[in-house]
Amino acid sequence: MTTFTHEQIQLLLDDNNVHDCEGIGRDKVCVRIEAIAELPTRFGDFHIVAFSNNRDDKEHVAIIKGEVFDAEDVPVRLHSKCLTGDVMGSLRCDCRDQLEAALKMIGQLDRGIVLYLRQEGRGIGLINKIRAYSLQDQGLDTVEANLALGFRDDERDYAIAAHMLMSMKINSIRLITNNPKKMEQLKEYGVKVVDRIPHIMEPNEHNRFYLETKAEKSGHMIDFRGKARLPEQSDGPIVKGMKDSLIKELYEE
Numbered sequence: 681m682t683t684f685t686h687e688q689i690q691l692l693l694d695d696n697n698v699h700d701c702e703g704i705g706r707d708k709v710c711v712r713i714e715a716i717a718e719l720p721t722r723f724g725d726f727h728i729v730a731f732s733n734n735r736d737d738k739e740h741v742a743i744i745k746g747e748v749f750d751a752e753d754v755p756v757r758l759h760s761k762c763l764t765g766d767v768m769g770s771l772r773c774d775c776r777d778q779l780e781a782a783l784k785m786i787g788q789l790d791r792g793i794v795l796y797l798r799q800e801g802r803g804i805g806l807i808n809k810i811r812a813y814s815l816q817d818q819g820l821d822t823v824e825a826n827l828a829l830g831f832r833d834d835e836r837d838y839a840i841a842a843h844m845l846m847s848m849k850i851n852s853i854r855l856i857t858n859n860p861k862k863m864e865q866l867k868e869y870g871v872k873v874v875d876r877i878p879h880i881m882e883p884n885e886h887n888r889f890y891l892e893t894k895a896e897k898s899g900h901m902i903d904f905r906g907k908a909r910l911p912e913q914s915d916g917p918i919v920k921g922m923k924d925s926l927i928k929e930l931y932e933e
């Protein structure tokens with residue numbers, strides 16, 4: 681395991697225990713670290729950091745590898761929770777592949793962080809996401825389905841992520857993303873983003889359609905069954921071997 685001492689952890693917890701700020705972002709969200717424990721996984725040895733917040737009862741977590749507290753240039757991946765994909769292995773999206781790729785990458789580095797944000801279905805919540813799936817079953821595409829439910833295309837807000845990094849005293853990060861715009865979003869909340877690390881996945885039987893298909897509206901991809909795969913994480917994946925023209929198409933609006 682990594683080498684945090686109980687004293688280091690206790691210091692951080694004590695700091696957080698008395699933390700109280702005005703909050704960040706449009707919702708003035710403030711988070712606190714509540715608990716930290718070792719988390720050995722099939723992807724490597726991590727610690728898990730559990731956060732509470734002043735807005736709702738969502739328990740956000742950070743999965744951390746190595747010495748990250750008070751560190752510079754820490755590789756960070758943001759992952760939005762997806763019950764259907766992350767847990768059930770749903771093929772309506774590629775969240776699980778993306779999460780596994782991030783954990784695998786960080787598991788092999790000296791240090792890094794996955795912020796696991798409990799904002800299901802682009803922030804619209806599980807029930808609304810399933811409603812959107814259902815509308816999609818009836819022929820609407822994802823964007824249309826979300827709009828029909830009265831939501832914007834993307835309801836997420838990265839203020840929580842920014843505060844979580846601040847709570848852990850991360851001085852600067854290298855963001856693991858294929859979407860340069862995401863760096864700007866975090867910078868707006870005061871995170872020092874020094875670099876971008878491309879997020880690249882190995883091809884497998886579930887994502888090989890990326891290598892052969894064209895991007896559709898809002899970065900949707902059509903799979904072998906003719907179904908649109910939902911881009912539920914905020915930045916589409918790059919699969920090893922994907923054509924440059926397709927990558928460009930996914931990131932140009």
Ligand SMILES: [Zn+2]
Pocket residue numbers: 699700701702703709710711843
């Ligand atoms: Zn705060």
Ligand SMILES: [Zn+2]
Pocket residue numbers: 762764765766773774775776912913
């Ligand atoms: Zn998903």
